[in-house]
Amino acid sequence: MAETLIKATADFNVNRMREYSMMAGRPMRCTLLPDCFRIELEMPPQELKLGVSLIDGVLRHPRFEDESIADAAARLPFKARSYWAEALLPWKLTYEKITRAEILKLYEKLFRPENTTVVVAGPFKQGEGAQAVDDVMSDWNAPRIYPLRYVVHPASEVVRHSAAVSTYDFQGPDFKLDDTSFARNFLAATALGMGKSSTLHRIIREANNWSYRQESALFPTADGMQCRLLIARQPTAEEDGLGEKMRAAIAADVASWKEGDKTRAAALADMILMRGIQISPLYIGGEWPLTDSQSDRAFMAAYWRMKTGKPWNPVEILSLVEGVTLDDLKATAGEIVAKSQLHLIPGS
């Protein structure tokens, strides 16, 4: 559905959709994330009305043409992903048995006004974007639907990367997104995996030569988030035992953290939350962490409201981050490491 939703609408065929959505140089994108669909459209500022029409069409009147569905079903199984994308979303999905009728049923269930947030960002006067959307979409009432009976087939997982890269993914326990949990986990993720003085860089890379790329990721789950520690390295014959060696080394380092480690993490957290520095543990958008781009900032504004019911407020979050004690930080990071499930995908 993510691939075919944005191809054509009742008002715009495939060619028109592409032509109009490319006006700012980048086609409309629909990304399926663990907890939402993210649909992005960039337009020149003077094309506000056209942009809203395109949005309206995608949300309310997508065509789901047979040709687009068949094309997507044929291409997707062969579409390669990077090892990092495979590690973050290790599902191998199958598309043979998907019908247009099933896609439509799913669309009707999910694409409803009460499930949807539209964000307009750009050089507008306050309220101008909202008014433009309201002018077109205020009459959106989705018909009542009956409960969807769905046979769920468990997705198979990627068992081996096609690239000669192995990934170790320590998936910490889920946590709810109340303010204090998020602040503790954000600081822990930063201390564990952001920057050259983080635990992952110092211990996994520098001290043990176990990898070159290693990061922490706050990743969405259905009900909240989890902290994941991701490590990419050359495949080795000792893969099975290596993961637990890594866990032990990370845990030992966490236990040794001093006030300086907390200070460093808090200083980087400030730069991430308030200044949009180029590193971030917020892997909410897909294969890459969120950036300070207009698009990602707009997305975060809507996403956080969906997840928590509150506006995204980095100032408030930073204040909570700065209030985390060293003991709390060590306890949170220690729990992430101790309770994480290791998911190893060996390389070819």
Place this chain on the structure above:
Amino acid sequence: MARAVRSFSVRAFPAFLLALFSALALSQDSPRLRTTLPNHAVVFAENIPGAKLASVQLFFSSRGTSESPTTHGFRHLLEHLMLKGTKKDLDARLEEKGIYFVGRTLRDFMEIEFTCKPEQIPEAIAAAGELLQPINVTQADIDHEVLVMKQELAIQSDANRFSRSAWGTAYGEEGLEPFGDLAVMANATPDNLQAIQTAMTKPSNVVLAIAGPLNIDAVTKIGKKLLGTLEAGGDGEDSARKEGTAGRVELDDAFGEGRAAIVEGVRTTSTMHTLAAALALASEFDDAFVTYTPSVQNGLILVGHTDESSGIGLKLDAMTDSEIAALYPRGKMLARRWVLGQLSSPAGDAYLRGSLLSLGSTMRPEDMIEAIDNMKWQDFVAAMHRFDKLKSVVFVGVRP
């Protein structure tokens, strides 16, 4: 312990639709100042009011230290070791204050980028100064770092692998990619690296570029004080890179395909036209990449994708001149956006302006925009034909 398979569950997925109305206009003629010191080092400062960050970037031109078969990778190895600082704790000291830094080694220059709050610019410049000090490394340090770089090589992206091979095909030993050869690096000695650093830090090879909300005169003064201490010396020269050769390369350790157009240096207007053509072509595909680093030397512009193994070549070979011409407005827009997009942030601005200065070039980003603006549709069509299979390097990845 391995994780159990989790079922895929259907629930009401919210949808977010972002409508972005982007105005990529340059800020109104922000003041900037380029100062060439008596020893030929360059300090560049640009005030970008309202930016949340400042970027301090140190460039070392590769003039006199270009990659050769016997030193292939020494610069990259040096970058890894330099970044640790003289006391091997530079990262800890800086990150404690929220200053983040990274290094990159490219063919024509090495770049170290410090990202900081505007009020921390003097500290970042001081940290850059630490990197100008002679490194103090042992053979054990080198051996250790080569092991880290072995991991780095193993996880290189498919796009990087294509670039490496395309350059090798087009330019042979004159196009050695800056990552390096691990076997050669394993033979590096502390003296080898110190010699490279000495040559690299000759003031005529050094540019300090700073951008952000700053006082141009104050920042320039600090930069001048730092770089003014560098002793002028024999300036390195490099011979001109030969003309590139078309060809085809097939890789079994990568997946994807594309083409690399052979181009002249960035001062040649047709190079910017080729960039426009590459960006327009890439926009026809969902996840295509364009790789280009401005250089005064002959080079390559790559366009490819790594999610499918065909498509770009087929499209190029099938397009008529009128179909190419139909992409001209988009190519022009995307190329302008490519330049202006970089100038819209302190990091991008310091990078683009600093890298051009490090090439010894009088070229400015504004000259690149002018070349794009003056491009006619006929120029664009001619540029697109530089990706024809007999004129370019065709690269294909067949990893299963």
